[in-house]
Amino acid sequence: MKLLLIEDDLAFARTLMRRLEAHTQAQAHADCVQSALFQARQLRPSHIILDMNLNNESGLLLLAPLRSLLPSARIILLTGFASIATAVKAVKLGADDYLAKPVSMALLLATLEDDIVHSHVSHDDEIMSPERLEWEHIQAVLTRNNGNISQTARQLNMHRRTLQRKLQKKPVAN
Template sequence: MKAKLLIIEDDECYATALQRRMIKHGFNCIWAKHASDALLLARQHLPSFVLLDMKLEHESGMQLIRPLRNVLPQSRIVLLTGFASIATAVDAIKLGADDYLSKPADTNTLLRALGKVEQSKSEEDDVSSLSARQAEWEHIQQALKFNKGNISATARQLNMHRRTLQRKLNKKPGN
């Protein structure tokens, strides 16, 4: 039986990339875009693992940690953020998160945070995992596809300056 993973992420492109990566590692993924949907899905599916975005569209993922912990006392909850700070990391752990990671996180980092693997030499050499730069590149490509190649719309969706996005696109990460 596959382990259930609830992904709570308002960015559809990033959620899709996460799902694709986690399915390859044996997870049955469930996706929620909003806090209300997340709690409902948590009660229905009782996932063993949760990847929670700190900044949802109009809500804070931090406010979901306690309710999720109440519904899923044995589940592993990992908070993901593009705005990492020591203060929010401490707050997240105090609220009940098991780990706190900056986006984009590579596959092995996610798996370690979820408690699915120990770091070993063979995992460091695993070609199926993505580095942070490769994960970011994949996320950008998904957003570009979603926006039909429109650089300005993609930059707005990624909350990034258009020139910054263009620089990143010119620096394709090595495989």
């Protein structure tokens, strides 16, 4: 896998790059929007880890340009301020996954290697409602946590009882 890490926290970026070194063929790091787009054009990565907050700029602004430049790349958005609204927006803009910091290395690797579950809409004529996107995202995170509701609630940054109420509802239609 070719990996592009877009992260402005240099200490975190160095640590993450070292940990992912054994799992990648090539790596690149960018700490701002301009550098990220340049590195994406040069490396043509298969996987991108994108920080939500880049030096007072939103990582969400990069999703559309990255998706158009690299339509088949797996894009994972990392954030220290997770919310359902932001997760839905990120998925609509082209992110495949949305993970809250701090993220375990095991979860990050599982997400990077998971090419079966894609959260983003693959057909232009098939647009999902925000409620359906939320349901799909919750189900994907729950599956990755082997049905552990407490762990899933922590990763989604919501109370466990709130998650249980959402899971008791029937899935909404597209």
